[in-house]
Amino acid sequence: MKWISKNFIRGLIVVVPIAITILVVLQIFNLAEKLLGRHLPIHFPGLPLIAVFLLIVLVGWLSSYWALKRLLELGDRLLGAIPIVKFIYNSVKQLSTAMLESQQLFKQAVLVPYPHPGVKALGFIMPELSEPLVEKVGTDNVCVFVPMSLNLTSGFNIIVPKRDIILLDITSESALQYILTAGAVMPRRPEN
Numbered sequence: 001m002k003w004i005s006k007n008f009i010r011g012l013i014v015v016v017p018i019a020i021t022i023l024v025v026l027q028i029f030n031l032a033e034k035l036l037g038r039h040l041p042i043h044f045p046g047l048p049l050i051a052v053f054l055l056i057v058l059v060g061w062l063s064s065y066w067a068l069k070r071l072l073e074l075g076d077r078l079l080g081a082i083p084i085v086k087f088i089y090n091s092v093k094q095l096s097t098a099m100l101e102s103q104q105l106f107k108q109a110v111l112v113p114y115p116h117p118g119v120k121a122l123g124f125i126m127p128e129l130s131e132p133l134v135e136k137v138g139t140d141n142v143c144v145f146v147p148m149s150l151n152l153t154s155g156f157n158i159i160v161p162k163r164d165i166i167l168l169d170i171t172s173e174s175a176l177q178y179i180l181t182a183g184a185v186m187p188r189r190p191e192n
Contacts, residue, residue: 109175
């Protein structure tokens with residue numbers, strides 16, 4: 001019974017983010033298709049995709065204006081007040097902010113000995129260690145994020161001695177493709 005419950009929880013951890021992402025994307029496209037189908041005389045495949053893309057660009061552009069910024073802040077506060085929604089929303093917001101705004105995140109792909117010596121895992125060097133960590137592990141260590149295949153939102157932050165890191169001469173995009181495809185697309189060197 002313990003084995004079943006443990007693996008059920010593990011399965012939920014893998015399936016729930018994927019299912020929620022698929023559900024949200026499908027709902028957005030269905031809503032766009034219903035709205036466009038009602039108001040436009042033409043219909044062609046891909047129209048909802050174009051409409052959603054243009055809507056996202058429009059919201060991004062409008063978010064730079066004062067009134068919409070205040071409205072978005074109000075929405076942030078409202079979502080931050082609902083107990084379960086607060087946790088999900090803040091986690092997703094922090095992750096997307098880190099991934100989309102950081103110039104250093106996922107910049108340098110490396111190989112590190114993980115999960116044990118003799119085995120190598122592809123990871124990414126993260127920003128410098130904070131002072132409390134440096135005090136405990138020393139300055140000759142770096143933090144490396146080792147993402148899980150098929151799911152970049154989960155993985156392991158490991159602190160590795162610099163001498164154990166192998167820098168890779170590959171593009172970060174191809175390293176991410178390698179991880180997201182579980183090794184089906186191999187990393188490649190940057191094109192000069």
